[in-house]
Amino acid sequence: MPTEQRVALVPGRPEEWGRRFAEMVTWLRPLVPGAPIEHIGSTAVPGLPAKDVVDLLVGVDAGSVVPVSRQLAAAGLDLEGERDHHCWLSAPSRHARTHVVHVVELGGRAWTRRVAFRDLLRRDPDARATYLAAKRAAAAGTPGWDAYTQAKTQVVAELLARA
Incomplete structure (x- = not known):
């Protein structure tokens, strides 16, 4: 199976994505x-x-980011990346993502x-339109995913700086 997934955007499905978020929270809690x-x-x-992948952000103490991420990997998530203050895991795997769980330092x-x-995009239609064009x-x-994420970095930074 290839290591890179091509990024495909699908029309918004807020009810489905909200349900999938809630299901993963139930599993994570x-x-x-x-x-x-x-x-x-x-x-x-x-x-x-969006990509048909639900992103979750889990906030923990700075010293717990890596240990919590490894615990989540032991429970069945696919640990894709590990840094001191940010780890990310995929479910069910990096090759068939339905969820990405980001473990970061709370605050x-x-x-x-x-x-x-997220809050900027929810409240500002101009920011949403700019971001959608970049996406x-x-x-x-x-x-693939890494290049896709990097290609949006500058627009995200500019939108946050203007907010």
Whole structure:
């Protein structure tokens, strides 16, 4: 199976994505009791086309990011990336993602930026339109997820700086 998935955007399905978010929270809750869990990314923004993958943000103490991520991997998630203050895991696997779980420091830069960006897209139609144009261009012009994410980085930074 290839290591890169081509990015395809689908029309917004807020009810389905909300249900899938809630189901994953139910699965995660016993593994990270008390940790705040947010629905982030485009699937958390009603009406915004997105990859058909629900992103979740789990906030923990800075020193717990890596250990919690490894615990989630031991419970069945696919640990794709590991840094000191941000790890990300896929379900069921990186080759067939339905969910991506980001474990970050609660209140840290990764937490704050992701929640702020989601909230900006929810309230600002101009920001949504700008971001959607960047997403479409990135999906059409990149070979896989990593390049897609990198192609949107500048637009995300500009939108957050203006907010």
